[in-house]
Amino acid sequence: MGRTPPFVPIREYLSSRGFPGYVGYQSDSEVFTHIMHFMRNRLHLGIEYYKHIITPLSDAEMEGHPDRELLVRIKQTCRKLIIDGPNCVMGCLPDGTLFLVQDRKKLRPGVVGGRPGLFAFSSEICGLDAAIPDRDPHADFQPMHLDTAIVRPECQEVTLCNQLQSLPRQR
């Protein structure tokens, strides 16, 4: 949700990748899905890298990062895919993995919570209350500007991945 300010340059960039699926664009939010597809299928990077593409770390934050070289390269080569605007992306990958990422300024609401076997993402806590009332609300988590929240297909826990952490090796 949210508007995607650099929609036109990103759409132009994706459309010029030579992949027939990057078409349509009835809504500017479609660029989020196509960026995800591009990242997974063209660059062979995992979900943990998604936020590094759409909202890369600042140079200062990258300074001491264990994967600095890779992140600098990603920031440079994927510069056209940076999205600054306020948004919160909630998605489901083909294997059933759920994820949530926030924009870098954390201008949008978003929360994840639940219990093993059933997790939900919502923009407000009352949404979680309605969907999974019998969860431990103390474990609810509102991902912040560097976080990616991931619920793997086994649906046992929420994995949090902070952009400052080291990254899994590329596939």
Add this chain to the structure above:
Amino acid sequence: MQSAPILTPSTLSVNDLPWRIDWDIQTCTLCGRCTSVCPVSAIELGVFRKRTLETTPGLAKKPTSSFSIYYGVRQRTDPAYRCIGCAMCNMVCPNNAIAPRLVPEATTLKFHNNRGGTARTRGGRRNDPNSLLDQIKFIRISMLTDPALDAGRHEFDLRTLLGRVQPPEEGLAALAEQAWVPPVREIYPLMVGSMSFGALSPSMWEGLTMGVAYLNEELGMPVRMCTGEGGCPPRMLRSRFLKYIILQIASGYFGWDEIIKAIPEMKEDPCAIEIKYGQGAKPGDGGLLMWHKVNKLIAAIRGVPKGVSLPSPPTHQTKYSIEEAVAKMIQSMSMAWGFRVPVYPKISGSTSATAVLNNLVRNPYAAGLAIDGEDGGTGAAYNVSLNHMGHPIASNLRDCYLTLVASGKQNEIPLIAGGGVGKNGNLAADAAALIMLGASAVQSGKYLMQATAGCLGSEHDRCNVCNIGVCPKGITSQDPRLYRRLDPEKVAERLVDVFLSFDTELRKIVAPLGRSTSLPTGMSDALGISDYHAAERLKIKYVV
């Protein structure tokens, strides 16, 4: 009564001159400062003979006349000494008794500025105050649909990349294989445009370089400055500040002896190398430094004899085709610095720009393309080239950007736009418009001279004597009596002022569009213009 003076076809009156001197006899103290400061000797001491008739009513007494002499200031009407409107006379006048006034309807001089068959040369810019860039509005403002970003409080990182950026697949593969990767610099999107040491006075050059160093080292703004074609002072070449400098090579190769000699002693690589093939102010012409300005220092840095005019050839003489001119030269310059320095060509705006660009797309060593539009400035050129040659930057840049989009290379070859950016004082707005039309960075020269050193040039043919070395502000002069007027420290201060305020204004433009950590390059949906045909041509919105 005296008969009329001898009339020649070029005998003009003050009424034929566009700049007219208003002199007030009541307040003038006859101190003589105005006549001595005038850079073109347009005014001189006037000794006037005045006859006064004394008549009384009635017939009793016959009328008498008396004669007196008074002194004042006379404006010369010889076209060679026409007033250029710089108003230095006014600046030095203790009593504000003298000032030039523009009379646009006086056009006779235009027909007499080619004495001896010499076509008029001058410095400055195309004499046309209109600017399409100024007409472009930023019409996409987030308010309710989105919280807009806060120009004052949010994190902003308005940088751009100079250098060949590989496609993501290649870039990641190169990292994995530890392969060579084209050098890329992260720089501030406003660059100090190419103004040569020689065209500029030592004070001006020193001021600009000090300002650039301060911006980098104290304020963390990676501002870069291009030397223009005229070499680089040897101490700068061997200093750590060289990393803030883009060295230009052009068809005269002036100064490159010194640069090549200095390569083994360089502590830092230069930021980049710009190969100039053309200049927006005078397409089809090479650089020109007239003999007035070639003193001992300039001659030494450029590796030429003193006191000779230095016209660079219109093209690089050793090259004969686009592949030769572009590919080989980029290759050789890259090789000189071990492929660690980005090398990009600069061309004047032209209908052939897309052809050049397509050539660069195929060359993995090409680090970008700088395009200089018709409104660019110069230190010296033929008036006809300045006023009538060249391509407007907006559509030329747009065509090039959309060409890149069509080939999917829009993130790979940065386009650097220049030429008339901020010609009416709207530097940030013009720069932002060019960025949203597709530029990755913007070059400015003339605005910076006006803002940092008080250059008096205007779009009404004011001053424009940069070419003959008499710049009244000492900006483009090689005469120590003139350039001592310019304090390099103050130039540096003003440069810092300009970049800081530019940064604030740029944030004010991009924040409501929702951009903060990446430039809105190509974000054309944010642009509108009330000229239907311009909107169609630039593929932006037509708004009224």
